[in-house]
Amino acid sequence: MEQPHVTVVIAAYNAMPYLTRCVDSVLGQSLAPEAVEVVAVDDGSTDGTGAELDRFARLHPERVRVVHQENSGGPAAPRNTGIGLARGRYVFFLDADDYLGPEALERMAAMADENGSDVVVGKLVGVGGRTPPTSMFRRDQPDADLYSSRVFWVLNPMKLFRRDLIERHGLRFPEDLTTGEDQIFVTRAYLHAAKISVLASYDCVYYVLRDDGGNLTTTVRNAPRPGGGSAGTFAAMLTLVAEHTPAGPRRDHLFTRLFQVNLQRALRGVRREHERDPERSRRMFAALHEPVARWYSEPAMARVPAIVRLQGELVRRGLYEETVAVVRYVRERRLALDARKGRKPVRWLAPADVTVENGRVFAHYPYFRDSRLGLPDDVFDVTHQVGARSFVRPRSVTVAQDRRDTRVLSVRGRRRTRLPAVALELTATRASDGRTVTAALPAPEPADGTGSTGSTGAQGGQGAGGAFTARIRVPQPGTWHLALRIAGSSTPELPLQTVRVESANPAHALRAWLGRSGRVARPAS
Structure with a gap:
């Protein structure tokens, strides 16, 4: 018999009715039928999973092989059994709860063939509320460097592996661990792979959250083993x-x-x-x-x-x-x-x-500046994690120019009331020369909150219910970029809006406003 291009190994334990869709998705792949084989291992199921696999084997005797074994307590042993029986150039591990996009194997195998990849990471799509990792799937990566990309942040085994890589390095799933055995296997494969590719442009694997909470990889069926x-x-x-x-x-x-x-x-x-x-x-x-x-x-x-x-x-x-x-x-x-x-x-x-x-933000987590433990402040430093957007609702913020004096800009918004109300600063930076003026927006008082005067030419205030208002007066006309930041910190700012200030003369602005209102403007005295 001609060698299959891909062997799909399915470890199954009490996987009904999800198993039917899983196997159908493999048999319905866009690759030629003889290019895909299924090795399904029933790990001591008691719900009809074994009978359903036997049905598929009778319908597709040239494509589906089934092994029945006593329950091993985890997915490692049935996957290892599948590896021993695989004949394809590539091996793909698919959980019996999940299923493939119609062109998944063809596209992943093509990427591996074209680039000489030992591992191809196909895009995961959550189903039923399951949330797979996404940071590594922003674009296709024919050659994803393990030490700079995000591929190490996805360690489930539902990937395409070159079988020669598996056999050459004797890769198997450790059977002495009750959880995380897939991460050990994938990490070893990553470390030995000559090239890792990411296929992000196609939905390859549909990652299902079972209604009964019985996903194979998230259920520990036996008592913990030593070292597990x-x-x-x-x-x-x-x-x-x-x-x-x-x-x-x-x-x-x-x-x-x-x-x-x-x-x-x-x-x-x-x-x-x-x-x-x-x-x-x-x-x-x-x-x-x-x-x-x-x-x-x-x-x-x-x-x-x-x-x-x-x-x-x-x-x-x-x-x-x-x-x-x-x-x-x-x-x-x-x-x-x-x-x-x-x-x-x-x-x-x-x-x-x-x-x-001193420009740094420290979180008051347990043991912050606890003299008994003496933990360094660096442990609590969240400067690069937070910014004004962590404490303000960005979509609530509005910017307006004062009608009587276009140099005065008002910013209104709401704080995130479940987070600490830190002191903020409103900044206005002129595009032409980088000149910046600031307005203080103090943290509200614990009770009702009060307004306070900030730096010269600026005012800030806090209203009830997390609402705040900040006013800033720019000294000259021009294009000014407004932003919020945590007062005294070096964290990135929350950009708000760019405002064009046409005139620095409040009398001119007032006459223009009166004119638009249909009133007669009087000359300035």
Whole structure:
């Protein structure tokens, strides 16, 4: 029999009725029928999944091969079984819950053939509320550099792999982990790949959230094994990257992802176990502390959000109780802010208060300037994460010129009332020479809020319900760019509007306004 171009490996466990659509999407691919084979492994299902796979095998005996095996407790073993049976030049792993776009395999294989790619990452599309990563799918990338692109931020196995890469390096899914085994496999493939490509111009994989919450990759069906869980995955990933990548910017790029995503997931497990089994929780924490202390990277941690930096610093120091307290704080704070209820990794967690000093913004997270722990301020620095738009609703902001004096510009808007009300500045910068004037917009008083006078020629005020008004007077005519920024900080500004000031003479402006109103303008005295 002629060698298939692509083998699709489907690991299935109690996947009905999603399985039918999954297999149909593979058999209906635009590639020639003989170019695609299906190796489906029933991992001890009890809901009719095995019978449905046998039905497909009877209908398509030349294209579908089915293996039935006892339940292994995770997707690693059935995927490994599929690898051993694959005959195609390429292997694609597809979860039984998900399905392919009609031209997915043809387009991905063509990209691999044209570019000599060992791995092709096809665009993921969420279905049923599932939210796949998106940052790596902004454009097609025939040669995506692992150490500068965002491909390391997508580590699920639903990709096209050159089978020669898999066999040459003996790549298999580790069966001793209950979660994260796919990340280990994909990371090894990435590190060994001569070239990685990204196909973003076509919807390749439809990533389904099951109604019953039974997605294969998100359900742990058996009791945890020794070394399993997110803590074991994180430790293994750190070691794997460190062993294959010398210290420096390339390693730091990959470590950034591990600290920002994997460490947070592992710490959520530590917190949950703390409430059920404190001793097991401490063992999980110890499994995190050792690799973090060993491989801790200041440049990598400087790139992650401050709340993650804080957790990483506490883990590095081995401060178990404090770490659990911060992870609990993250959960409670996110629930208060209605930010996806903690299901996604934290990117920016708004604190209850901030301090602005010397152009830097510090979040009042737990243990900020706590003399007992003596954590450096850098751990709490959110200067590059926040700007005025973090504290103001950009769409609420309006700009108007005073009718009587066109040099006076008024800005109205609303603050985000669930976030701390920091002091802001309204800036006006002239396009011709860069001259800038500012207006202070103080933080409101805790009770009713009061207006206050800012710098010369500028006023700011705070109204009820988060509303604010700022007025600024420009000294000369010209084109002026208005923006808001956090007072005293060096964070990027929130650009508002460009205004053309025609005249610097208020009497001229007043006469023009009176004339438009149908009134007789009197000469200025």
